[in-house]
Amino acid sequence: MQNRFLLGVSVGESFAEYSLLSDTKPVAQKRVYLARESLKQSLSQFVSEHAGQKPTQAFVSLRLPKKLLSYELSGAVAHITTEGFEHWLHLCAKSPEQTLTSKDLLFSVRERVLANGTVEIPLDTNDLEPVVAKLQMMGCKKVCLHFLHSATHPANLQVAKNYLQEKGLEVFTPENNDNPHEVSRWNKNALNATISSVFTDRKAEIIAALDGAVTKEEIYFLNSSGKLFQEDSSQHVSSLFSAGTALGHYFGAMKKADVLYLGLEGFLLISGAAWSSAWESPWGAVEVPHLKTIELGIQPTLGIALNTFGRFDFSKTQEGWEPGPMFLGRGQKPSLLDLWAENAKLTKLPGLEDRFSAQGIQRFKNSFFALSKISQTRDSDISHLTKEMQSLTLQRLAMEAYLNRQSAKLVVTGPLATVFANAFKKDSHTVIETEEFSESYATALCGHQALQESL
Known part of the structure; x- marks a missing residue:
C-alpha cells in the first residue's frame, strides 16, 4: 500500500516551520528564519527536495506579526456604524491610545434594528453617498460595517454592503453568529479588515510555493478553533491562535495535560481542554474561540536590565527577533536567550545553527560587564552572573508553569x-517532548483530523 504524505506548515512572526509526514510520522522537517530567508522560496525548496514524497494535502497555521494589526502599518480602514455608535470601539478599548482606524474615517448613518430583529429605521442609501465621496477622495478602499443587532436581522447591513460594493469598495461585515457581545464581533471585523491585504499576500506566497506539488483545492488553513478554511476573509484574525490550538489538541488533549510550548518566539501555556471565547487584545475583547492560552512573563527575547534596586533582572520589554538577540550579530540590547549563547543545545538548533556571530556574543558579554559596573552586585564575574541569571530564568519558568497550569x-x-x-x-507530573518542529507537525495532524471530521 502506497504511503500517504501530508505537509504541515506553521508560519510565525519571525520563523516558519515545515513538516512532511508519512501518515502520522514526520519524515522531513525544516525551520527557517524569515528575516534571512524568503517564505516562498524556502517552502518551495523544501517541497522540491522531497519531490518523491509528494503530499496529498497541506495544512497551514498562519500567524502575522502583532504590530501589523495596527492600521498605521497595514493601511487605513473606514468604519460605518449605526448613528450614535461611531466611537463605541474607541471607548471600549483598553487604552485610549489604541485605535483601529483614523478618526477621519469614522462615519455613522441613520438606521436601527431592535434587539428582537424589528427594523425600526430602514437604511436610506442616499445617506451613504457623502461617505462614499469622502472615501474616494481619501483613496480608502476598505470599509467595515458595524450596525447594531445586524446579527439578529441583517436587512440594513445587506443593503449597505451591496451599495458599497457597487461603488468598488471592499466591504467587511461581522460574522453572523450567536455571539451577543457586539464589541467583540466588531473588533474582530475591524482587525480582519486591517490585516486582510497582508494576510492575503502571505496566503498567496504559500499557495505559489506549493504550485505543482499540491493543488490549491488541497491547501487548507487552520483557524484557532481547530477548523479549516480556504477563502473566508472573516478567518484572518481567527488564525492567530491556530498553532497553539493544534499543539493543545495534539500534545495536550490526547494526554490529558496542559502544554508548555517553549518556542523561539514565545513561551506559552496552552490548556488541553479549557477554551476561551475571546482574545483580550489591546483594543478590547475580540471574538476568537481558542484553547485557553497564557503568555508567560518569562519570554525568550525578554530584555535584561537593572531593577530599581540596582540588581540584574528582566525588563518588561521583549526585544523580538528583528533585529533579534545579540548573538545574531545585529541586536543592540541583551536579552534572555543571550545568556545561553554558548550553550551547545542552542547553537545546534535547526534554524539558528549557522546564525551565531562571535562578534555578537562578545558584544553581549561587554554589555553585561558594563551593566555589572553600575549595578549593586558585588560579583562582577560574567560567568557567575550568567549562571545566576540562568538559574533565575529556570526558577521563574517552573514557578509560572506550576501556578498557571x-x-x-x-x-x-x-x-x-x-x-x-x-x-x-x-x-514527576511533567513530560518533556523533545520532538522538533512541533508546531508544523501538530498543524498537519490537527488539520487532517478536522478534514476527516468534515467529510
Whole structure:
C-alpha cells in the first residue's frame, strides 16, 4: 500500500516551520528564519527536495506579526456604524491610545434594528453617498460595517454592503453568529479588515510555493478553533491562535495535560481542554474561540536590565527577533536567550545553527560587564552572573508553569524544550517532548483530523 504524505506548515512572526509526514510520522522537517530567508522560496525548496514524497494535502497555521494589526502599518480602514455608535470601539478599548482606524474615517448613518430583529429605521442609501465621496477622495478602499443587532436581522447591513460594493469598495461585515457581545464581533471585523491585504499576500506566497506539488483545492488553513478554511476573509484574525490550538489538541488533549510550548518566539501555556471565547487584545475583547492560552512573563527575547534596586533582572520589554538577540550579530540590547549563547543545545538548533556571530556574543558579554559596573552586585564575574541569571530564568519558568497550569500533568515541548528542560526535571507530573518542529507537525495532524471530521 502506497504511503500517504501530508505537509504541515506553521508560519510565525519571525520563523516558519515545515513538516512532511508519512501518515502520522514526520519524515522531513525544516525551520527557517524569515528575516534571512524568503517564505516562498524556502517552502518551495523544501517541497522540491522531497519531490518523491509528494503530499496529498497541506495544512497551514498562519500567524502575522502583532504590530501589523495596527492600521498605521497595514493601511487605513473606514468604519460605518449605526448613528450614535461611531466611537463605541474607541471607548471600549483598553487604552485610549489604541485605535483601529483614523478618526477621519469614522462615519455613522441613520438606521436601527431592535434587539428582537424589528427594523425600526430602514437604511436610506442616499445617506451613504457623502461617505462614499469622502472615501474616494481619501483613496480608502476598505470599509467595515458595524450596525447594531445586524446579527439578529441583517436587512440594513445587506443593503449597505451591496451599495458599497457597487461603488468598488471592499466591504467587511461581522460574522453572523450567536455571539451577543457586539464589541467583540466588531473588533474582530475591524482587525480582519486591517490585516486582510497582508494576510492575503502571505496566503498567496504559500499557495505559489506549493504550485505543482499540491493543488490549491488541497491547501487548507487552520483557524484557532481547530477548523479549516480556504477563502473566508472573516478567518484572518481567527488564525492567530491556530498553532497553539493544534499543539493543545495534539500534545495536550490526547494526554490529558496542559502544554508548555517553549518556542523561539514565545513561551506559552496552552490548556488541553479549557477554551476561551475571546482574545483580550489591546483594543478590547475580540471574538476568537481558542484553547485557553497564557503568555508567560518569562519570554525568550525578554530584555535584561537593572531593577530599581540596582540588581540584574528582566525588563518588561521583549526585544523580538528583528533585529533579534545579540548573538545574531545585529541586536543592540541583551536579552534572555543571550545568556545561553554558548550553550551547545542552542547553537545546534535547526534554524539558528549557522546564525551565531562571535562578534555578537562578545558584544553581549561587554554589555553585561558594563551593566555589572553600575549595578549593586558585588560579583562582577560574567560567568557567575550568567549562571545566576540562568538559574533565575529556570526558577521563574517552573514557578509560572506550576501556578498557571490547570491540569495535573504538563507536557513541555517546542524547539527550546531541551535547553530549558532542567527547570522541570524534579516534577514527576511533567513530560518533556523533545520532538522538533512541533508546531508544523501538530498543524498537519490537527488539520487532517478536522478534514476527516468534515467529510
